Amino acid sequence: MSIDSTWLRCPNCFSDLGPVGASTYGCANGHRFDRARQGYLTLLPPRAPKTVGDDGPMLAARAAFLESGAYAPIAAGIVDAVRHAHPASPAGRRPPGAELSVADLGCGTGYYSRVLVEALAASSIDSRVLLADRSPDAVRLAHRSAATSAQTDVTGVVLDLWRPLPLRDGVADIALDVFAPRNPAEYARILRPGGALIVAVPTSSHLRELRAAGSLLEIPDGKDQRVVEQFEPHGFRLAARERVEFEFAADAVRREQIAAMGPSAHHRGDADPSGLDSASNPAQTDSEDVDVITAAVDILTLVRG
Structure with a gap:
């Protein structure tokens, strides 16, 4: 898979990026970035923090858990949210039949965007995908997973979600933020007018059996409303809110x-990509007595004005 540079701008000067060699991308001001042999770009700003995001073992555990189907209803809920957002948001603003541009921000293993792209393809909707994460291991894994699926137009980028994003203005139709950090001002900038941000937020009932066993911290009530309030000043309006709750x-x-895929040092609270808040090692608690677990997530559709 090649890099689609129409997604990208320079992390140093914010000029558009484009190919300047067989595997090099650059801007008009002379900044250059080499594509990794695995096919992705690293676009970090100067003096970026040295955190590297989630590591290989953590991502391997998360991938195995997600591929087991444990969170399949959450993925289905995200697909439904995009299906409902897609018919309205492009009206009059995107050419009929044009591919849908999907940015998976804090992509982790890439599981949710892969399920989405496969569902869109089954409905004859073409798409292109940006896989973005601070962790090089995550982008490598998500990129490799996409190569074995229906995804053909995929660009992988290592970036810092907390900083100005190396993405062009109005470049995305849909953005996914699933248990990931959130940057409202930058998300508003990269979404086109009428574009939709799909945010998955754990509720206070999420993984409640593990919390009762002392494995995880509590999640306060009303987290979904706080997310809405976080985005409203940046021109977003809440278009839909759906609760997905089930047992597995x-x-x-x-x-x-679940123990192995918990938050790394830079993830806290609902910024953990699995909806986990580890209070201690589950192996040292009573969680081995838990054989059924509740998942409960609010899926928010926030439309950019």
């Missing part, structure tokens, strides 16, 4: 995966 079986393997 938790054998020893899944409990180990």
Whole structure:
């Protein structure tokens, strides 16, 4: 898969990026960035923090957990949210039949955008995808996973979601933020007018059995409303709010995966990509007695004015 540079701007000077060699991308001001042999670009600003995001073992555990289907209803809820947002948002602003531009921000393993793209393809909707994460391991894994799926137009970028994004203005039709950090001002800038941001937020009931066992911190009520209030000053309006709540079986393997895929040092609260807040090591609590776990997530559709 090649890099689609029409997504990108320079992280140093914010000029548009384009190919300047077989595997090099650059801007008019002479800044240059080499594509990794795995096919992605690293576009970090000067003096970026040295955090590297989630590591390989953590991502491997998360990938195994997600591919087991444990969170399939959440993925289905995200697909439904995009389906409902898509018919209205492009009206009069995107040429009929044009591909849908989807930015997966804090992509992790790329599971949710992959499920979305496969569902869109089944409905004869073409799409192109940006996989973006601070973790090089995450972008590598998501990029590799996309290569084995229906995704053909995929660009992978290592970036810092907390900083000005190396993405062009109005470049995305849909942005996904699933248990990831949020940057309202930058999300407003990269979404075109009428574009939709889909945010997945854990509720206070999410993984409540593990919280009762002492494995995880509590999630306060009203987190979804705080997210809405965070985005409203940046021109977003809440178009839809759907609760996805279900139970899944938790054998020893899944409990180990949940323990291993918990937050890294730079993830806190609902910025953890699994909706987890680790208070301690689940192996040292009573979580081994839990065989059914509740998942409860609010899926918010925020439309940019």
